[in-house]
Amino acid sequence: MASVQFLSAIFLCLICLNSLLLCFNLSYSSFLRHSGEIGRQNCLDARSENKSIKVKRCSTCEREKIIFLGAVIKIVDDDDILQCECTIVNDFWAVTTTSCIDLIEEDFNLFHITSGSLKWQTGNKHFIRRIFSHENGLIKESISLIKVHNPFVIYPEQLIILQREWSNINSNSIQLYGWSHYRSLDSDFSMISNEKCRLTYEKFHGNVSLLNTFDDDVFCMNFCQYHIGNPLVDNGFLIGLSSNLNVECADNFLPGKYLKISYYYDWIVNTMNIN
Structure with missing residues (x-):
């Protein structure tokens, strides 16, 4: 009789423990959902030692970039x-x-x-x-x-909107994306004239002329990426892609050179439509 009572007591304890674990799981899930909602803002407030950029480091922000x-x-x-x-x-x-x-x-x-x-x-x-x-x-x-061949429709894959007309860059929303890093820039970043950018690169390359490579289809800024083709996004629009020169700027503190999406907008759209 005593053994039956003992087993019953153990069974009741297990039920209580299971209920406690269930309550904890529900509470923790609610916490995670709440954290996800505020995660973006928290990440935007995380700054690097270099005050000219903000560096996103949390998992919520990592999901945003993919x-x-x-x-x-x-x-x-x-x-x-x-x-x-x-x-x-x-x-x-x-x-x-x-x-x-x-x-x-x-x-x-x-x-x-x-x-x-x-x-x-x-x-x-x-x-x-x-x-x-x-x-x-x-x-x-x-x-x-x-x-x-097979479309980009598997979650969470999603397309980005192309910038159709060039406009002043919004310092509060410009973002750099890459597989190894993600940057949301502070207001300290600045555009650099194509002429100044070209002269800087020409000097770096031993005064080799780069006159025809800094036309209206590109723009330069005082930061750069590390990989060819990194997207530069402003307020949800794709505005530029890092060029091959950006591999050098990352290693030598040169201005970043970007291909201007708005310059190529018509060609991009027409090519996709007819092919």
């Missing part, structure tokens, strides 16, 4: 190599730079695009169907488009 970011991957034996980056602008299309396309060989079977994951190594795979490059790419860095 929805339209793509990685151009080369398959080498059993390894994947990140070649450059692209940005989703349509269910079947991603935009990047000609220097990124130059890294892709004719055999598209050796390459694919990954997206929709916190890590480019584990993203959704999209296989390349066709590639189109603007005619400017024959003489200098320019815009290119990649069309894929």
